[in-house]
Amino acid sequence: MHAVLHRVCNQQRASDHFFFFCGTAVCASDLTSTNRVSSRLREGALCRVIAGCGGHDDWRNGEAESMTLLVELPVFEGQAEVLKPYVPRLLIEWTRDDPERRYLPIEGSLAFVDISGFTALTELLARKGKIGAELMRDTLDSVFRALLDEAYDWGAGLLKWGGDALLLLFDGPGHPQRATRAMWELQRTIENVGRLRVSGGTVTLRMSIGVSTGTIEFFTAGSVHRELLVTGPVATETVSIEAVADAGEIGISSRLAALLDRECIGPPKEDALLLAAPPDVDRSRAREVGPVSGLTVASCIPIAARAHVLLERSEPEHRTITAAFIDMMDTDELLGRLGPDAFAEALDERIRSIQEAALRHEVPFYETDIGKGSIKALLTAGAPSSTGHDEERVLRTLREVMDRPGVIPMRVGVNTGKVFTGDFGPRYRRSYRVFGDAINTAARVMSRAEAGQILATQVVLDRSRTTFETTPIDPFKAKGKSEFVRASIVGPIAGRKGERRAETPLVGRDAELDALLAVLDDVHGGNGWVIELAGAAGIGKSRLVGALIDRAADVRVLHS
Structure with missing residues (x-):
């Protein structure tokens, strides 16, 4: 597993992404698949992105926008x-x-x-x-x-x-x-x-x-x-x-x-x-x-x-x-x-x-x-x-x-x-x-x-x-x-089952966790980041994110 850190979102990727904007951590896998995310992120309109791709109600500020066309085709010019x-x-x-x-x-x-x-x-x-x-x-x-x-x-x-x-x-x-x-x-x-x-x-x-x-x-x-x-x-x-x-x-x-x-x-x-x-x-x-x-x-x-x-x-x-x-x-x-x-x-x-x-x-x-x-x-x-x-x-x-x-x-x-x-x-x-x-x-x-x-x-x-x-x-x-x-x-x-967090300690991910915590420090300084975690299914990406959230009590976390 490896982490790729971006200060700006300038790629169309299909991996697990985590967005940090002014103290808010957004865990949103494959949000870029709507092909609106790059332009919207550059505009800073995160809530509009989630509404546009139809996120859950707690993402929205009002009704989701019309989905007549969800693909911005110029993104794919040359492809x-x-x-x-x-x-x-x-x-x-x-x-x-x-x-x-x-x-x-x-x-x-x-x-x-x-x-x-x-x-x-x-x-x-x-x-x-x-x-x-x-x-x-x-x-x-x-x-x-x-x-x-x-x-x-x-x-x-x-x-x-x-x-x-x-x-x-x-x-x-x-x-x-x-x-x-x-x-x-x-x-x-x-x-x-x-x-x-x-x-x-x-x-x-x-x-x-x-x-x-x-x-x-x-x-x-x-x-x-x-x-x-x-x-x-x-x-x-x-x-x-x-x-x-x-x-x-x-x-x-x-x-x-x-x-x-x-x-x-x-x-x-x-x-x-x-x-x-x-x-x-x-x-x-x-x-x-x-x-x-x-x-x-x-x-x-x-x-x-x-x-x-x-x-x-x-x-x-x-x-x-x-x-x-x-x-x-x-x-x-x-x-x-x-x-x-x-x-x-x-x-x-x-x-x-x-x-x-x-x-x-x-x-x-x-x-x-x-x-x-x-x-x-x-x-x-x-x-x-x-x-x-x-x-x-x-x-x-x-x-x-x-x-x-x-x-x-x-x-x-x-x-x-x-x-x-x-x-x-x-x-x-x-x-x-x-x-x-x-x-x-x-x-x-x-x-x-x-x-x-x-x-x-x-x-x-x-x-x-x-x-x-x-x-x-x-x-x-x-x-x-x-x-x-x-x-x-x-x-x-x-209803909903109670979510169980693993009680065993996180082992073997100190370098990745340190890199993520360093990003959080920079976010507190007012900078925005996009983090991509890549790895095989079951390797522990979600567990690593959970460990990061546990250490980020002062950061508001939104889940897609």
Whole structure:
């Protein structure tokens, strides 16, 4: 762990920061992620910063300012090319051509590629600490590069990295044949690169694939960042077909089958048809995105992921996170009933609510993904950044989101556990990814929730400082779990647990503590400071801050 001391705040960082202004210590992790902090600090308007990023009520002097746009884009001038690989080509082109448009139907083919075996690989390498994380990064990076290189050779564009899955769009002339041929080649590719020999064992990655074609319906929504959302009947059909396919199989829709030669079509399987042979079609490389200077590429990436990318600190890690899946339900039915414009408004209302509540409680908004007639949003407190007390922050965020009225019904599942994180992909399309059982279990807990319910595992409730009214549900078995999963319905806030301060003395941090105390002496002289504490999760950053506060009785302390 090390401390970086600044007299002025002149960097966009995504680490733990402590601000000292005229005798007031502010412990605010990742406040700079709103991208307002630097300019506001130079103005000395600390209270306006906290209101602007939606801090708790005791931060505010009056109501929080409007969150119509929370990103000051000039901060990112010159960074667009760095961020470009992390944004889908479709969203960049949409932003370039018609940024005010919120609904975009596209004639194309959609492929959902689910890769099994990642969880086993994660668990195998988690035992090896940092070396295991580096092995995981190198292994998965080579797999994703091979798969995307093949898919892009047939004109694909990667829309989403949904968990262990890839969502690919093919458009333009011949897209049904190119999509189908690409999936055939992807199965051949995974056979070549998916048998992974790592220290301690061998893991085999396999794929099940669903492909459909027709009018694919896209939306953008959000106030903190511009999120690309995929929904509608074709998206649901694609996910449903993939669920029918077993590992090694490619399922296609009847509409797609009608566009292929008969010899390509295999036997039916439930509501799908299996692909028996690849269509004869020429390769057609995906078009380049082109220059993005002048485009608001930064606004298309979630705040925490954006800060992570710009820091260029992409070391792979094993982390503990609290994952929350928010399922926005009945989206296909609502889209058909309301029409695209009214549905876009309802969807924007929900995404704004989630983004803004997450920002207020400093919980990273990770991504959205497609479902069967639904859209799922995933929050990952602890990856890529953590502010401490992740379980409490997530539950408060979710309670706030669920208590807001809206047209689209929601249900939520929450879990805490270990994951692997890292950056993957070829130079033209990359992503910050989180893999592990913690996320898989959160998804399975969500599937047990009813509309309007938040379900949290017991570990989440035990670790939260804030207590909630809870109602246990019957324990249930979950895939990959040897023991029953225990979860409860989370109701309104009931109170707060007493905070326990460690009674053992602080050991081995004398130099860091002396440096912090020297800063306090200078603050008493009227100078302002920003202190960044950097170190691995669990190394003792919060304990060091606690020790500083214990020795600063004459300093007013504000907690975010």
